[in-house]
Amino acid sequence: MIARIATSLAGLVLAVIPAALAAQDVAVRAGTLHTMEGPAIADGVVVIRGGKIVAVGPASAVTVPDGIEVIEAKIATPGLVDAHTVVGLAGYMNQPDDQDQLDNGAPVQPQLRAIDGYNPDEELVGWLRSFGVTTIHTGHGPGALVSGQTMVAKTWAKTADRAAIVPRAMVAANLGPWALDSEKGPGTRPKQVAMLRAALTAARGGGVSGDKKKDAGPEKLDAQVWKAVLARELPLLVTANHAQDIMSALRLKEEFGIDLVIDGGAESYLLTDQLLEAGVTVILHPTMARHYGDMENASFATAAKLREAGVPFALQSGYEGYVPKTRVILWEAGWATANGLAPEHALASITIDAARAIGVSERLGSLAVGKDGDVALFDGDPMEFSSHVTGVIIEGRVASREAR
Known part of the structure; x- marks a missing residue:
């Protein structure tokens, strides 16, 4: 029985x-x-x-x-690898209950983890999967100076824990107009960089206030994250499109010896020498992204220019503030091909090069035993x-x- x-x-x-x-x-x-x-x-x-x-x-x-x-x-x-998205935190309904990619409570919140907001049943995850996307690097998006942490996930699992292959991948930061807010945070670019520098300096020094008695208690979650960045356990992913913002990120990398990934990089074609010297990877904005705001000088040919210069890069679907909330990297790569990027390099930008950009090329991005x-x-x-x-x-x- x-x-x-x-x-x-x-x-x-x-x-x-x-x-x-x-x-x-x-x-x-x-x-x-x-x-x-x-x-x-x-x-x-x-x-x-x-x-x-x-x-x-x-x-x-x-x-x-x-x-x-x-x-x-x-x-x-x-399987295609989307090197940066907010899918799984941002849902296709564009309603408050399915928009967890940004918390406006404070300008700097590195302690927020993507896995705590990731919904593997979100319809956009299935939408991307249906177009060959098997892995996504997703998490907190633009809109705050430091919006949280990212994760790398497969697009098939039924729980966030099963989906996650890298639960803590990078710390997402933003320089430029996306993260300017004179009421809750930095109102100028110098203040943005100063706040990042202060957080890293405090973590490097072992305290925030300098008062040994005050700082003797349990270490704050944000300090733990910044120490992981300083130890090069977590790269700092900086969304920066204007050349001046990209250069600010490169200065932080040099000053603190951290691992840096540039996200967006609309004007990265102006800084290929500097990016090469710094050894920085660019997770390039979607080829067909709208060219306005800090993307005003974006170019359809940037992917081809980075490839020609030898700057490592990958393509992404990125963040979209409007329904249906995501792009499909396959189409973005196709458009890059139409604008000077060789087809084999375009395919690499959404497979092996994307896997390298997010640190998972040992298990993803190519077909090998x-x-x-x-x-x-x-x-x-x-x-x-x-x-x-x-x-x-x-x-x-x-x-x-x-x-x-």
Whole structure:
């Protein structure tokens, strides 16, 4: 009796688990396989077992084990990596109850963690997944000097803890007009930088007030975060579009010896020498972002210019203040291709280069043995707007078979 009940319950559980989450061993055979580890492979195969890639190469050299489903595609690539978004904290309804990407309580709140606000069931997560995005770097967005921490998540899981592969990825800061507020925070650019410098200096010195008795109690959460930044455990992600704001961020990097990532970077094409010297990666604004405000000097060709100069960069969907609250990096990469970026480099900017930018290239961004079994399938050139995503696989799970 107990055995029958257990069997019935097990069947019920399996029935209610979405097919996209059911563990699978699977293989993909593609007319063209872009591994991002070298030249594309004609008639290529990738085999995934236990969520990891166990074999990849030409079909003539790879044996697919018996009993494993083989999914056919015209073109296959690694799962796409969105290098910066606020999806999962910002929802598509654009209502107060689904907008957790910004807290206006104070201008500096590095202690806020993205994982505490991330909703894996948000429809925008599924929307991005349907277009081949298997990994997102998401979290607190612009609007405050320091808005919180980011996380790296897969787009398939049913809880934030299961989704998160890097629960604490970076600390999100903002320089320029996004974070100017004379009432609650800095009203000028010098005050912005001074407040960041004060926070880092206090953390480096071991206290905020300088009063040993006052500072002898438990360490504040914000101080713990700043110490992690100083120890280079957490990079500082600075959204900065004007050249003057980018240079302010570079000065902070030099002064404190921290790891810095420039986000946005609308005028980064003016500072390629400085960015190269500093060894800084740019998570570039969406190619089709509106060119106004601090984006007034943005260019469709910035991605091509950064690539030509040798500045490491990745593309992102970014933050959108209007419905539907997100862009799709595949389209942004396609538009960059139309404006001078070679197709293979555009694909790299949303796969392996994006994985490097957010520090997860050891397990994501390319199709190689030992890496996560994340694959996007296409019926044509991924950089052509007329092509469709025909399937999405995340860690060996078939998350979508729908043509989008």
